[in-house]
Amino acid sequence: MGVKRVFLAVDVPAAVREAAARYSAGLRRQFPGARVSWVRAENLHITLRFYGEVEEARLPAIANVARSAAAAAGPFSIEVGDPGSFGTKVLFLSIHDDKGKLRHLNAEIEAASAAAGLKAERLTFKPHLTLARIRSGKGVGPLVEAFLGEDFAAIEFEVGEMVLYESRLSPAGSQYLAIERFPLGG
Secondary structure, three states: OOEEEEEEEEEOOHHHHHHHHHHHHHHHHHOOOOOEEEOOHHHOEEEEEEEEEEEHHHHHHHHHHHHHHHHHOOOEEEEEEEEEEEOOOEEEEEEEOOOOHHHHHHHHHHHHHHHOOOOOOOOOOOOEEEEEEEOOOOOOHHHHHHHHHOOOOOEEEEEOEEEEEEEEOOOOOOEEEEEEEEEOOO
16 A cells, blocks of 8 residues: 545635735745745645645545534635735635635545544644745845735635545645545535
8 A cells, every 4th residue: 555645625716826926926026036835826725624645545534524623614604815925834825714615525524534533734824825936045035025925816616515636746746636526515
């Protein structure tokens, strides 16, 4: 049995991918020398729960967690909006989840994961859409400032499913392969 690097996520619609890619492209042109890994448009997603390296034998347990959490939730709307950053490490677009539905979905996943004996998530859940990971913090101040200073027109969309992805790391960047999709509301 092998090991897979997996996570549960919400996909974003094409309109969000395109707007985010346009937004990133302008900054890439402005700061061509910055040591930054920009997320490819097709890889944009909102992580609900990162499991990391897991034995393939554990995948059915993770799928069951996702299935029960998805069945307990119904479709809901969220909005992708303001640019934000985790210091000089990650540039992202904020997720506005006024009714707390994503947070609730994450809490369901956490509870079911714990019940299934999967290790607890250390980080507090902060939904976001990662656009870039900064590899070197040297001289990136102006890039972060420009990123945070730009206007991003908010886009609302409906979340109707979550996806269990495998993340394959390669020299060309991460590749995300959908293992299974879980419609919200079962």
